Amino acid sequence: MGPLLETKLHLPRRPATRVARRRLIDRVAADATSALTLISAPAGFGKTTVLTEWLDSLPANRSRRAWLSLYQRDNDPVVFWTYVLAALRTAVGDGFGTATESLLQSSQAPLDAVVATLVNDLVAVAPDVVLVLDDYHLVESPEIHESVGFLLDRLPAHVRLVIATRADPPLPLGRLRVDGRLIEIRAADLRFTDDETAAYLEGASGTTLSVGDVAALAERTEGWVAALQLAALSMRGRDDVSSFIAAFAGDDRYIIDYLAEEVLDGQTPADRSFLLQTSILERLTGSLCDAVTGQKASKATLARLERANLFLVPLDDRRHWYRYHHLFADVLKAHLLDQQPDLVPELHARASCWHESQGDVGESIQHALAAEDFSRAADLVEAALPHWRPRRQEATMRAWLQQLPGDVLRLRPVLIVGLVGALAAIGEFDENTDARLDEAERLVALADSGAAGPDEVVVVDQAELRLLPASIEMYRAARALMRGDLDGAEIHGQRVLVIAADDDHLQRGGAAALVGLASWARGNLDVAFDRYSECVAGLRRAGHIADILGCSITLADLRIAQGRLRDATRVYVDGLALGTSGGVAVRGTADMHVGLSEILHERGETDAEAEHLQQSRDLGEHNGLPQHPYRWRLAMARLRESEGDVAAAVSLLGDAERVYTTDFSPSVRPIPAVRAGMLARHGNVGDAMAWVDARGLSADDELDYLREFEHITLARVLLASFHADRRGSDLQAAIRLLDRLLAAAETGGRTGAVMQILVLLALAHDARGDRPTALDHLGRAVTLAEPEGHVRLFLDEGPRLRALLEPVARHGASAAYARRLLEGRPDAARHAGKRQPLVDPLSDRELDVLRLLASDLSGPEMARELTVSLNTLRTHTKSIYAKLGVGNRRAAVRRGDELRLLSHRTRR
Amino acid sequence: MSEGTNHSDSSGRYEIRLRGRLHARWAPWFDGLTIINGSDGTTVLRGELADQAALHGVLRTLADLGLPLLSVAPVEPDRSAAPTSDPN
Numbered sequence: 001m002g003p004l005l006e007t008k009l010h011l012p013r014r015p016a017t018r019v020a021r022r023r024l025i026d027r028v029a030a031d032a033t034s035a036l037t038l039i040s041a042p043a044g045f046g047k048t049t050v051l052t053e054w055l056d057s058l059p060a061n062r063s064r065r066a067w068l069s070l071y072q073r074d075n076d077p078v079v080f081w082t083y084v085l086a087a088l089r090t091a092v093g094d095g096f097g098t099a100t101e102s103l104l105q106s107s108q109a110p111l112d113a114v115v116a117t118l119v120n121d122l123v124a125v126a127p128d129v130v131l132v133l134d135d136y137h138l139v140e141s142p143e144i145h146e147s148v149g150f151l152l153d154r155l156p157a158h159v160r161l162v163i164a165t166r167a168d169p170p171l172p173l174g175r176l177r178v179d180g181r182l183i184e185i186r187a188a189d190l191r192f193t194d195d196e197t198a199a200y201l202e203g204a205s206g207t208t209l210s211v212g213d214v215a216a217l218a219e220r221t222e223g224w225v226a227a228l229q230l231a232a233l234s235m236r237g238r239d240d241v242s243s244f245i246a247a248f249a250g251d252d253r254y255i256i257d258y259l260a261e262e263v264l265d266g267q268t269p270a271d272r273s274f275l276l277q278t279s280i281l282e283r284l285t286g287s288l289c290d291a292v293t294g295q296k297a298s299k300a301t302l303a304r305l306e307r308a309n310l311f312l313v314p315l316d317d318r319r320h321w322y323r324y325h326h327l328f329a330d331v332l333k334a335h336l337l338d339q340q341p342d343l344v345p346e347l348h349a350r351a352s353c354w355h356e357s358q359g360d361v362g363e364s365i366q367h368a369l370a371a372e373d374f375s376r377a378a379d380l381v382e383a384a385l386p387h388w389r390p391r392r393q394e395a396t397m398r399a400w401l402q403q404l405p406g407d408v409l410r411l412r413p414v415l416i417v418g419l420v421g422a423l424a425a426i427g428e429f430d431e432n433t434d435a436r437l438d439e440a441e442r443l444v445a446l447a448d449s450g451a452a453g454p455d456e457v458v459v460v461d462q463a464e465l466r467l468l469p470a471s472i473e474m475y476r477a478a479r480a481l482m483r484g485d486l487d488g489a490e491i492h493g494q495r496v497l498v499i500a501a502d503d504d505h506l507q508r509g510g511a512a513a514l515v516g517l518a519s520w521a522r523g524n525l526d527v528a529f530d531r532y533s534e535c536v537a538g539l540r541r542a543g544h545i546a547d548i549l550g551c552s553i554t555l556a557d558l559r560i561a562q563g564r565l566r567d568a569t570r571v572y573v574d575g576l577a578l579g580t581s582g583g584v585a586v587r588g589t590a591d592m593h594v595g596l597s598e599i600l601h602e603r604g605e606t607d608a609e610a611e612h613l614q615q616s617r618d619l620g621e622h623n624g625l626p627q628h629p630y631r632w633r634l635a636m637a638r639l640r641e642s643e644g645d646v647a648a649a650v651s652l653l654g655d656a657e658r659v660y661t662t663d664f665s666p667s668v669r670p671i672p673a674v675r676a677g678m679l680a681r682h683g684n685v686g687d688a689m690a691w692v693d694a695r696g697l698s699a700d701d702e703l704d705y706l707r708e709f710e711h712i713t714l715a716r717v718l719l720a721s722f723h724a725d726r727r728g729s730d731l732q733a734a735i736r737l738l739d740r741l742l743a744a745a746e747t748g749g750r751t752g753a754v755m756q757i758l759v760l761l762a763l764a765h766d767a768r769g770d771r772p773t774a775l776d777h778l779g780r781a782v783t784l785a786e787p788e789g790h791v792r793l794f795l796d797e798g799p800r801l802r803a804l805l806e807p808v809a810r811h812g813a814s815a816a817y818a819r820r821l822l823e824g825r826p827d828a829a830r831h832a833g834k835r836q837p838l839v840d841p842l843s844d845r846e847l848d849v850l851r852l853l854a855s856d857l858s859g860p861e862m863a864r865e866l867t868v869s870l871n872t873l874r875t876h877t878k879s880i881y882a883k884l885g886v887g888n889r890r891a892a893v894r895r896g897d898e899l900r901l902l903s904h905r906t907r908r
Numbered sequence: 909m910s911e912g913t914n915h916s917d918s919s920g921r922y923e924i925r926l927r928g929r930l931h932a933r934w935a936p937w938f939d940g941l942t943i944i945n946g947s948d949g950t951t952v953l954r955g956e957l958a959d960q961a962a963l964h965g966v967l968r969t970l971a972d973l974g975l976p977l978l979s980v981a982p983v984e985p986d987r988s989a990a991p992t993s994d995p996n
Contacts, residue, residue, distance in 0.1 A: 042974040166971055224974065252949035254928040254975060330937075330973055338933035 007283060007315035009087045011067040012052050019192070019200045021050050024185055028054045034183045035155045036176055037162040038169075041187035043327040044226025044256075047164045050185065051132060063128040066091035069315075070133060071282065073362055075141040076395035077111050078104060084131070085118070091129060097121045103587070111147040113587050113622040119154045129159045136165040141395065145170050152176070191223030200225070204232035204309075207241055216249040226327050230259035233309060234266070260331040263310070274301055275310070276339070279332030280347050280370070282363065283315060284322045291354040292347055345371045356380065361387075365400055374408045375458075378415060382460040385418045394425035411458045413443035417471050424475070433479060437472050444468050470500040470507050477514040481521075481664050489518040509538025513551065514664070520558065521666040523705025523748040529558045549575050549588025550625050554665055556595050561668070563751030565599050565788040572596045590619040591628050597635050601642070604791035609639055629659040634671065637678075642792070646682050650675060669709050677713040680720040681796060688717040699733035703744050708753055711741055715760050722767060735764045755781050759793055759801065766804055778804050782814035782821070794821050840883050847901060849876045854893045854902055921983045922963060924953040927976040937969050950978060 028037055028050070039047045055065045068087040074080050082104055085097050100118045122129065139145065148161075149171050155161060163169060176182035192200060197218040201209055209217075221227035231248065235241050244262075251258055264272055277293045278284055286299030295301070302322055306312040311328035315321040324332065337344060348371035355364035361384045368377035381400045388397050401409070401419045409415055417440050420433055446452040447459050459465045473495045480488030496511030516531030536551045552575035559568035572595040579589035593616035600609035613636055621629055633656035641649040653675045660671060676691035697714045701707070718734035721727070738761045745753040758781035766774035778801075785793070794801060802822065809818035820843075842850065852862045863873040881887065884895045896902050924941070930951040932943055940962075941955040957963050963980075970977055 043972055044974055167968070226974070252929050254930045254934075254951075254973075256974065257931050257934075326972070327974065334931075334933045334937065337936050 007321045008069045008071065008083060009067060009090050010069075010316050011055065011065060012048055012313065012315075019196050019203070021046070021053060021196075024050050024189060025054045025057060027185065027189075028183060029057070031180075031183055033157065033181075035152055035161060035181040036171070036173075037160060037183045037185075038173070039162070039164040039185045039190075040166070040168050041185075041190050042166050043330075044224060044229075044325065045187055045190040046225040047185075047190065048134060049225075050190070051134070051162065051164060055130065055132070058130070061127075063130060064091040064125070066129065066131045068131070068133050070135045070138045072138050073366065073396070073399075075139060075144065075399070076393050077141060077143045077147060078393050079396060080139070080141070080144050081111070081114055081118070081147070084133075088118075088122075088129070088131065091131075092125050092127075096125070110587075110622065110626075111143060112150055115147050115151045116154065116620065116622045119151065119156065122159050123156050125158075127158075130162060131159065132162040132164065134164045136163045136169055137167045139169070142170075143395075190225075192218070192221075192225055192228060193223065194218050197221075197223060197228060200228055201232055201235075204229065205235045205241075207235060209241065209245075213242055213245045216245050220249045221255065224255070226325070227255045227259060229309070229311075230256065230263055234259055234262035237266075256327060256331055257334075260328065260335075264335065270295075271301065271305065274298070275305070275332050276336040277343070277347055279324065279329050279336055280344065280367075281351060282323065282366075284312075284324070285320055288351065288354050292350045345373070347371075349373055349376075352376065352380075362396075369400075369403050374405055378404055378408050378412055378458070379460050381418075382412060382414050382464070385414065386461070386464060394422045398422040398426070410439070411443070411454075411456065413440040413447065413457065413468055414459060414461060414464045416440040416443070417468055417475075420475055421471075424478075429479065429482065433475065437475055437479075440468060441472050444472075467501075467504070467507075470496050470504065470511075473499065474507055474510055474514070477511060478664065481514055481517055484521075486518040486521050490515050493518065505538040505542040506544075509535040509542070512538065516554075517664050517666065520554075520668075521706055523708070523744075523750065525558050525562050525749060529555065529562075532558070545578060545586050549579055549586065549591060552588075553591055553595060553625070553627070553631075556599075557665075557668075560599070560602070561750050561752045563755060563784065563788060563790070565602055565790065569596065569599050572599070585619055585623055587623055588625050590616045590621070590624040591631065593619070594624075594628065594631050594635050597639070601635070601638055602792045603789045604642075604795060606639070606642060609635075613639065626661050627665075630656045630661065630671070633659065634674065637674075641678060642796070646678070649678060653678070666706055668706065673710045673713045677716050680713070680717045681798070683720065683724075685717070685720045685724045688720060692717055699737040703740055705744075705748065708741065708745065708750075711737060712753065712756055712760070715741070715757075715764075719760065719764055719767065731764060731767055735761065735768070738764060751784060755784050755790060756793055758784070759797060762804055763797065763800055766800065771807075774804060775807055779808050779812055779814050782808055782818050786814060786817040791821065842880060842883055842901060846876055846880050846883070849873065850880055850892065850896045851902055853877070853880075853889050854896065919956055919958050921956050922954070922966075923979075923981050923983045924966065924970070925978040925980075926951050926953070926970060927978055930975065934973075937973075938966055941966065954983070 039051065041047055055067075058065065066087040067090075068083055070080075070083075074083060081100075085100055085104070089096050097118060100114060100121055103114050103117050133148075148169075152161060152171065173182060177184075194215065198209070198214045201214060201217065217228065217231055221231065235244060238244055248258065264275070267275065274289070274293055274295060278289050278298075281288065281292065284302060286302060289298035289302065290296060302312065303319060306314065306319070306322065311325035312322045313325060315323060323329075348367045352364050352367035352371060352373070355361075355367060361380065365377055365380045365384070368374075368380055377400070381397075381404070385397065397418060401415060401422060404415070409419070416436050420436050420440075423429070424433070443457045444465065446457045447465060473492045477489045477492035477496065480486075480492055493511045493515035496507060497515075500507040500511065502508075512531045513535035516528045516535065519525075519531060520528035532551055532555055536548055536555070539548045539551065552571050556568040556571040559565075559571060572592045576589065576592040576596070579586040579592055593612040597609045597612035597616070600606075600612065613632070616624070616628075616632060621632075624632070633652050637649040637652035637656065640646075640652060653671055657671045657675075672691055672695075676688045679685075679691075680688040692714055695710060697707075697710060699714065699718065701711065703711065715734045715738045718730045718737070722730040722734070738757050742754065742757045742761065745751075745757060758777045762774045762778035762781065764774075765771075765777065782794075782805075785791070794805065805818050805822050809815050809822055848866065849862070852865060855862075857865065859873060860870060863870045866873065868876075877889075877892075881892055884892055884899075886892045886895050893902075922941075927950055929945045929949060930943055935941075935943055938953050940957060941953040944952045944954060946952060953966065957966065967977065967980070
């Protein structure tokens with residue numbers, strides 16, 4: 001958005017001629033606990049004057065004053081909050097709000113997160129803070145209104161927000177009013193009383209008026225200070241004040257029109273022309289006015305007009321920048337359009353050139369558009385695109401691009417692709433996108449051919465043109481993925497990797513991610529993982545941390561599907577470290593906690609699982625990525641189920657479904673399927689069957705990775721149905737389906753699914769009465785589960801599986817792990833897992849041994865105490881030493897003490 | 909509301925009445941509307957507006973200028989077919 005305009009942060013001076021408005025100041029000052037002070041009245045009611053007078057009266061040592069004058073082009077949420085931050089910095093110091101700033105610059109951070117961080121920054125400020133948003137009626141963006149409402153709800157007690165506006169803002173004013181958190185000053189309050197009118201006119205017009213004259217003016221102006229000000233100007237130097245007042249009072253013309261005409265008539269022709277021609281400017285300075293009017297001494301003219309009180313508002317202390325009072329500017333513009341309509345585009349064109357020479361891109365474009373010089377505006381927008389893109393100001397880009405007429409836009413490939421990106425940011429990504437991309441591609445080829453004339457294709461920035469082919473393919477890959485066209489996504493994504501420059505980390509990373517997602521949707525988890533890792537590497541090189549956390553979820557999901565819980569843990573632990581490395585939790589940190597809780601759930605470490613979910617909640621939803629709300633509820637539902645509260649779990653799943661959202665990730669674990677599986681596990685076959693019917697699932701469906709979870713759930717439902725109704729066909733169908741699923745999952749290396757399927761097969765064959773086959777399958781599942789510590793998939797199955805585990809625990813390769821599953825190892829682990837800061841926590845048994853090591857018992861005595869052989873004791877001891885990273889008994893005890901492992905009590 | 913006219917997203921004719929007489933030079937501010945000054949010290953803006961958003965734009969401009977609004981009404985197309993303009 002270019003450099004910040006300091007003039008917008010300038011606290012206006014109190015005008016020289018004024019009437020003290022003590023009655024209003026007292027009302028504003030009365031209740032320092034109100035969150036919002038609303039000054040709502042039409043133009044020219046003295047809103048700003050009352051505010052500046054109040055701010056002047058505040059003790060400087062105890063309160064900080066931040067001022068922001070809003071403009072039409074601040075309707076981009078990022079621009080808006082960047083200015084709010086800058087305003088607060090002028091008030092409380094440059095060091096303020098670094099966390100907010102970094103969030104504003106990181107892509108995809110939601111506004112709520114930005115505002116929540118700003119609130120945290122504000123909490124740390126000691127003195128009272130008053131933040132004034134002047135001309136708030138210029139804000140139209142619903143996102144900004146929403147985020148300001150969010151700020152109001154969380155505003156610390158020592159911060160006051162003041163909004164000056166011509167129309168009531170769409171904020172929850174009613175609620176604030178009821179809560180006593182709103183102070184309002186409205187038009188009726190701002191109107192000058194008769195006494196104030198008399199005092200004002202005496203000061204401003206330099207003449208003493210009769211009581212009758214004052215009364216006539218008060219009635220005609222209704223205490224509207226802008227009108228009074230014009231009236232005072234018109235009366236200055238007149239001999240016939242009374243007849244002027246009589247004529248004015250008896251006229252029914254629009255009051256400002258009448259008076260402004262009087263004032264303009266009193267100016268020299270040169271000044272009148274200056275006033276009209278410069279009325280098109282949002283802000284004025286000497287050299288700009290010289291450029292627009294062709295006059296030479298505009299700086300002096302401005303100073304003179306200000307002294308003459310001609311509605312010039314200084315925007316800084318050096319009298320460098322001014323603006324006209326809005327109402328007066330409107331009158332001037334009306335006269336200009338009336339008298340010299342043909343000159344107006346020329347004036348705007350001059351202003352556009354001047355701003356361009358100063359590097360004020362936004363104003364330069366705005367004036368070019370007003371001049372209806374669209375090809376110039378398009379040139380300027382095209383030159384600005386590369387600077388705006390990384391700053392997330394899609395709303396601004398969208399606004400400029402959409403103001404360009406179609407016949408200008410259609411010649412410019414850079415702008416067409418820019419529009420695709422700006423629209424994609426608000427979810428407009430559809431068939432129109434495809435058409436635009438095709439058109440842009442055609443234009444790029446035309447431009448490359450070198451044979452095209454300027455009536456066929458226009459490119460301002462050749463460097464941008466060279467980036468287009470990769471961008472176009474990238475958007476196509478994303479479009480293909482959205483349509484479920486995996487081949488297309490891979491083809492277009494691969495093409496990006498071929499044509500993008502080596503140092504174009506973002507494009508390359510993005511393409512790798514899209515190809516990875518397509519592989520994921522096909523069930524090629526290894527390829528998906530590799531591509532996604534490339535994406536993360538690219539993001540790391542480009543410094544996009546919040547995006548890396550988003551990718552971590554995908555990487556971990558892939559690892560979990562492969563049954564690799566340790567690798568998944570590492571992904572989340574690294575993500576957590578990355579997310580908190582800056583001292584403040586980066587957005588996405590909350591998601592890392594949810595992810596860890598999911599893994600701990602699989603491992604049956606319930607306490608640690610609950611703790612991570614709590615930490616995630618403490619960080620707040622605004623700290624989470626878009627998927628966070630549903631993932632948190634899903635994880636919580638599974639925790640509740642394992643705690644035995646099935647009703648709460650099912651209800652949480654309903655909540656999760658309502659807030660479900662996804663980025664481009666395939667929906668490999670649909671919530672309704674999770675719910676159906678849960679219902680089937682707890683005997684609610686009817687509702688689970690209803691889900692099967694609704695999804696149209698059948699045991700003979702063609703298999704497809706995207707439906708793997710649903711099909712496994714279908715097998716579970718069929719099994720539950722068999723136990724309810726004893727229909728053999730259900731059982732046969734379940735086994736048939738599971739056999740096919742097993743082959744597919746094994747081929748795809750999806751060990752997570754393989755274990756799940758084996759457990760269900762064991763249960764199915766057991767139900768058929770074929771215990772040997774059942775034990776065979778279960779034995780394989782246990783063997784696969786042991787290395788990564790999977791527990792939950794056995795525990796969730798209840799007594800039928802428990803009965804099957806007992807023979808497995810008696811002999812064979814997986815006997816030991818099966819025994820631990822039966823012994824309630826998960827509960828032991830949950831005690832061990834809770835406070836052990838170890839990568840590989842000590843088991844309950846090992847904790848018992850460690851405690852004995854701390855005693856003065858000998859080896860054989862300890863073995864007797866534990867009723868194990870001396871050899872078994874040695875195995876435990878060796879394992880403990882390895883986990884603690886020590887070499888002898890004394891060091892183990894010392895380390896155990898440091899880690900406070902000795903204070904734990906044995907469960908049994 | 910009659911069929912087909914004055915839907916929020918379709919065009920319609922409106923009559924907007926305000927207090928005070930407004931000079932014809934303000935016409936560009938109210939695109940497409942005719943400024944008609946009445947003998948009773950009120951002004952009527954009358955004409956076709958593209959949609960409700962355009963109507964809101966007009967009302968906002970009136971508010972910006974501090975012109976007191978008296979009434980806003982949709983009108984049938986034929987009733988104001990030939991407005992008599994009396995600009996000051």
